[in-house]
Amino acid sequence: MVEEKKEKVIIRAKNVDFYYGDFHALKNISLDCMEKEVTAMIGPSGCGKSTFLKLLNRMNDFVPGARLSGEVTISGESIYGPNADPVDIRRRVGMVFQRPNPFPKSIYDNITYGPKLIGIKKPDLDVIVERALKAAALWDEVKDLLNKSALELSGGQQQRVCIARALALEPDILLMDEPTSALDPIATSKVEEWIKTAELSIVIVTHNMQQAARISDKTAFFFLGELIEFGPTLELFTRPRESKTENYITGRFG
Amino acid sequence: MTEKMAKPKGVLLVPKLSPTEQSVKAFFLICAISALGQMFIIMIFLFSEAFGLFVSTPDSQGVSLAEFFFSLDWYPTYPVPSYGSGALVAGSLAVTIVSIIMAAPLGIAMAIYLAQIAGKFGREWLKPMVELLASIPSVVLGFVGMVTIAPFMQSVLDLPTGLNVLNASIFLAIMATPTIASLGEDALSAVPQEIQDASYALGATHWETIWKVILPSSLSGLSTAVILGLGRALGETIVVLMIAGGSAQIPISLFDSVRPLTSTLAAEMGETAIGSQHYHALFALGALLFIMTLAFNLLAFFLGRHWQKNSV
Amino acid sequence: MLKAQKGYEPKRRYLREKIALFFVRSSGIFTMAVMAFILIYIVGHGISAISFSFLTEFPKDNMTAGGIFPAILGTLILALGALLTAIPLGFGAAIYLAEYARPGPLVSAIRLGVANLAGVPSVVFGLFGLALFVTEFGFGRSILSGSLTLGLLILPTVTAAAEEALRQTPQSFREAALALGASRWQAIRQVVLPAALPGMLTGAILALGRAAGETAPIIFTASAAYTLAMPDSVFREVMALSTHILNLATNGTHIEETRPQQFGSALVLLILVLGLSLVAIIIRAKLKRGRKW
Known part of the structure; x- marks a missing residue:
C-alpha cells in the first residue's frame, strides 16, 4: 500500500529540539512524512507527540516560554524561517483538535470561517461548504441543517464539522490531535473511515495503538521526548527494532 | 449533544435533617427571603408615597397621570405648581x-x-x-x-x-x-x-x-x-x-x-x-x-x- | 489550496490587525490616563490642605477654616453601622443560597431579588430610608437611619461576595465532614465557614469602602451640614465626608473660600475608600495564591 504511491517528502523535521521553559520536550527529532500518506504518532502521555504535531502549524507559538532549534520544512520551505508567516502556514496546514471545538455558530458559518478570512464570497462559499462536508462524509446528514448551530449536533458530527472546517481551506496537510478520543465507537469508526480514504497528507496523534495500526501508513513512536522508532506501520507493529517500542506496543507500560 | 437522558428509576434521595437542623436551615432561609422582601418593601413604600400625588386632598387637586408623564413643566414651588416629569x-x-x-x-x-x-x-x-x-x-x-x-x-x-x-x-x-x-x-x-x-x-x-x-x-x-x-x-x-x-x-x-x-x-x-x-x-x-x-x-x-x- | 482574494493578501490583513490593535491599546492607555489624571489632580490639590489639625479639629468660621474631624468620624460610624446591618443578613442569605438551596422557583426569585437590589439607584435607597426609618419608624435623621439605609444598599454586594466565597470551598470538604458523621450545620460551621470566612470578610471590606463613599442615601437620612459636638447616641445626626464635600461645593455661601477644605476632604475620602478597596483586593489576591485547594 505504501509502495504503489510515488514517494515525495512533504514534511521534513531535522534535528528538532523543543523546550517549554526549562523542560526539554522534544530531543533531536528528525523525521520525514510523505505526501498523501497517513503518519501516526504514538507513545505514552507526555512523550512529546502532541508537542511535535503542534510544531507543524506553529500552534506552539502561543505557549509562553516555548523555544525551538532545528529545522522544519513543509514542501521544502522552512516554516520557522525569517520569512515564514505563521498565519499563512496554518491556512496550508489544517488541524483537528482532541475535543470537537465548533464555534457557537451555524454549521455553514463554521465551515466558511476560514475561506471568509481570505475574502471568498457567497456563491463560491456554497460550493466550498458542500465540497468540504462531502469530503468529511457529513453532507448527507446535515445538508438540510446548515443554518442550525453546530453545537446541536452529536459529538461525532461536531468532530466531522471540525474536519470539514479544516478541509474547506483545501490544506495540503491535515494534523489530527487524538481526534477520536472524545468520541463513541461508532463516531470513531466514521472518522477512521474518512481518514483511510482521504486523498491528503495526514499526521495523526493517537494513544490508541489499534487505531494507528488500522489507519496509518507509517508510525512514529515517541518516548520521553525522543523519537524511538519510525517506519512503515506494519513493520513497526510486527517487527519492532527497539525493545522500548516492543514493550509499549505489547502493553508492558503506557 | 442532543441525546435525551433515560428517565431515572428508583426513589429520589433527600437528605434527612433533624429538627435542630431544620430550624437552622429555616433561619438562613429567612435571611435569604428578606432580600426579596426588601425589594417588595421598597416598591410598596415608593408606590404608596407616589400615589399621594395623584389623589385630591382638601388643600390641593390631584395631578393626572397624563400630566405627570407627558408634561414638560416641573415647577413644584410655584403658587400653582406643576409636576410634569417629561x-x-x-x-x-x-x-x-x-x-x-x-x-x-x-x-x-x-x-x-x-x-x-x-x-x-x-x-x-x-x-x-x-x-x-x-x-x-x-x-x-x-x-x-x-x-x-x-x-x-x-x-x-x-x-x-x-x-x-x-x-x-x-x-x-x-x-x-x-x-x-x-x-x-x-x-x-x-x-x-x-x-x-x-x-x-x-x-x-x-x-x-x-x-x-x-x-x-x-x-x-x-x-x-x-x-x-x-x-x-x-x-x-x-x-x-x-x-x-x-x-x-x-x-x-x-x-x-x-x-x-x-x-x-x-x-x-x-x-x-x-x-x-x-x-x-x-x-x-x-x-x-x-x-x-x-x-x-x-x-x-x-x-x-x-x-x-x-x-x- | 484556496487562493487569497484581492484585498485579503497577508500584508493587508496584517495592516488591519495593526490598526485594530493600535486602537484597542490606545483605548486602554487613554482610560488609565484619565483615571491617573483624576487621582493626581485630587492628590496634588488636596495634599496642601491636609495637616494634623485638619484631621483632628472641628470646622471654624463658616467652614472656611478648621478641620473635618466630625465628618471623618461620621463617615466611619455610618460605614461601620452599615456593615453591622448587612453582615448578619447577607452572610445568612449567602449560606442559604450556597449550602441549602436547591434550584427552583424560590431560589430563582431570591437571586432575581438580590440582583435587582444591586442595581437600584442609591438615591432611591435614600428615599426609602427617609420614608421607612426616618418617618415611619420615627428614628429621625440619625446615625441609626443612615446606617440602616446604607446597610440595605450594600446588602447585595455582601451577599454575592459571601456566596462566591462559600462556593469556592471544595465539595470534598463537605463530603469529608459528612462522611465522618457531621450534621449538615456542623459541616458548614466547622469546615466550610472557617475556609470561606476570609473570602466573605474580603467582600465585606469592599462593601465597607462603598458605604463610606456614598452620598445620596445619607443626604436625607443621616447627615448634618454642621455639628457642634460629638454624637452621643445613635439618634444623633452626623457630618460625613461625602456630604460635606457636596455641601461646600454646591450650597455654601463661601464656595471659593472653602476650596482648600473641599480638596482636602475629597483627598481624605479618596484615601479612605480606595484604601479599603486596595486592602480587600490585596487580601483577595493573597487568598487566591495561598489557597491549597
Whole structure:
C-alpha cells in the first residue's frame, strides 16, 4: 500500500529540539512524512507527540516560554524561517483538535470561517461548504441543517464539522490531535473511515495503538521526548527494532 | 449533544435533617427571603408615597397621570405648581445615552486589552486597578468635573455655564467604563480556549480571532456589561447633581444644562415638607426611576443567565 | 489550496490587525490616563490642605477654616453601622443560597431579588430610608437611619461576595465532614465557614469602602451640614465626608473660600475608600495564591 504511491517528502523535521521553559520536550527529532500518506504518532502521555504535531502549524507559538532549534520544512520551505508567516502556514496546514471545538455558530458559518478570512464570497462559499462536508462524509446528514448551530449536533458530527472546517481551506496537510478520543465507537469508526480514504497528507496523534495500526501508513513512536522508532506501520507493529517500542506496543507500560 | 437522558428509576434521595437542623436551615432561609422582601418593601413604600400625588386632598387637586408623564413643566414651588416629569426624564436619558456612547466602546476596548493583549500583567495588575477605579466615590468625580472641565468648557467654548450634558456625561462615562471593562473582561475570558485555537489553526490573525470568534461568542456577556453600565449611569445621582446644571428642560445640544430625575430627588427632597404634594411628587419620580432601572436590571439578569447557560 | 482574494493578501490583513490593535491599546492607555489624571489632580490639590489639625479639629468660621474631624468620624460610624446591618443578613442569605438551596422557583426569585437590589439607584435607597426609618419608624435623621439605609444598599454586594466565597470551598470538604458523621450545620460551621470566612470578610471590606463613599442615601437620612459636638447616641445626626464635600461645593455661601477644605476632604475620602478597596483586593489576591485547594 505504501509502495504503489510515488514517494515525495512533504514534511521534513531535522534535528528538532523543543523546550517549554526549562523542560526539554522534544530531543533531536528528525523525521520525514510523505505526501498523501497517513503518519501516526504514538507513545505514552507526555512523550512529546502532541508537542511535535503542534510544531507543524506553529500552534506552539502561543505557549509562553516555548523555544525551538532545528529545522522544519513543509514542501521544502522552512516554516520557522525569517520569512515564514505563521498565519499563512496554518491556512496550508489544517488541524483537528482532541475535543470537537465548533464555534457557537451555524454549521455553514463554521465551515466558511476560514475561506471568509481570505475574502471568498457567497456563491463560491456554497460550493466550498458542500465540497468540504462531502469530503468529511457529513453532507448527507446535515445538508438540510446548515443554518442550525453546530453545537446541536452529536459529538461525532461536531468532530466531522471540525474536519470539514479544516478541509474547506483545501490544506495540503491535515494534523489530527487524538481526534477520536472524545468520541463513541461508532463516531470513531466514521472518522477512521474518512481518514483511510482521504486523498491528503495526514499526521495523526493517537494513544490508541489499534487505531494507528488500522489507519496509518507509517508510525512514529515517541518516548520521553525522543523519537524511538519510525517506519512503515506494519513493520513497526510486527517487527519492532527497539525493545522500548516492543514493550509499549505489547502493553508492558503506557 | 442532543441525546435525551433515560428517565431515572428508583426513589429520589433527600437528605434527612433533624429538627435542630431544620430550624437552622429555616433561619438562613429567612435571611435569604428578606432580600426579596426588601425589594417588595421598597416598591410598596415608593408606590404608596407616589400615589399621594395623584389623589385630591382638601388643600390641593390631584395631578393626572397624563400630566405627570407627558408634561414638560416641573415647577413644584410655584403658587400653582406643576409636576410634569417629561423634561427630567429627557435629562436622565440624555446624560445616560451620551455617557454610554463614550463608555461602551472604551469599556469594551479596555476589556479586550485586559483579556487578550495585556497578558498576565493585565490579569494580575491592570484588572484590579480598573476595579479599584470603579470604586472612586461619585462625589469626588462630580467635584473634579466642577473644578476642571466646567471652567475649561465655559472659557474655551464661551458658554454661559460649563455645567451641562457633555460634562456630566464625561464623568458618568468615567464611572461606567471600569464597570463595563471589568464585567466585559469576565465575558471575554470565558470564551473557551479551544475555539480560539480552532480559529488560529484556520489561519486567522489575532485580531481576526478577536473580531470574528471571541467577540461574537461573548456578545451576551458584553451586552450584560454594557446594560449594567447603563443602569449605573442612569441611577447615578451626585455626579449629575453637581455638574449637569440643573435646568428642567429638554436638551437641544450637548452644552445645554439638564436636570435628571436623580438630581431632582437629591436636590429637592431635603427642602420639602414630609407629606406635602411636592414630597409625593418626588416619590413618584423615584418610582419612575425605579421602574426604569428595574427594566435594565431584569434585562441584564436574563441576558447574564443566558450567557452562563451557553458558555462551555 | 484556496487562493487569497484581492484585498485579503497577508500584508493587508496584517495592516488591519495593526490598526485594530493600535486602537484597542490606545483605548486602554487613554482610560488609565484619565483615571491617573483624576487621582493626581485630587492628590496634588488636596495634599496642601491636609495637616494634623485638619484631621483632628472641628470646622471654624463658616467652614472656611478648621478641620473635618466630625465628618471623618461620621463617615466611619455610618460605614461601620452599615456593615453591622448587612453582615448578619447577607452572610445568612449567602449560606442559604450556597449550602441549602436547591434550584427552583424560590431560589430563582431570591437571586432575581438580590440582583435587582444591586442595581437600584442609591438615591432611591435614600428615599426609602427617609420614608421607612426616618418617618415611619420615627428614628429621625440619625446615625441609626443612615446606617440602616446604607446597610440595605450594600446588602447585595455582601451577599454575592459571601456566596462566591462559600462556593469556592471544595465539595470534598463537605463530603469529608459528612462522611465522618457531621450534621449538615456542623459541616458548614466547622469546615466550610472557617475556609470561606476570609473570602466573605474580603467582600465585606469592599462593601465597607462603598458605604463610606456614598452620598445620596445619607443626604436625607443621616447627615448634618454642621455639628457642634460629638454624637452621643445613635439618634444623633452626623457630618460625613461625602456630604460635606457636596455641601461646600454646591450650597455654601463661601464656595471659593472653602476650596482648600473641599480638596482636602475629597483627598481624605479618596484615601479612605480606595484604601479599603486596595486592602480587600490585596487580601483577595493573597487568598487566591495561598489557597491549597
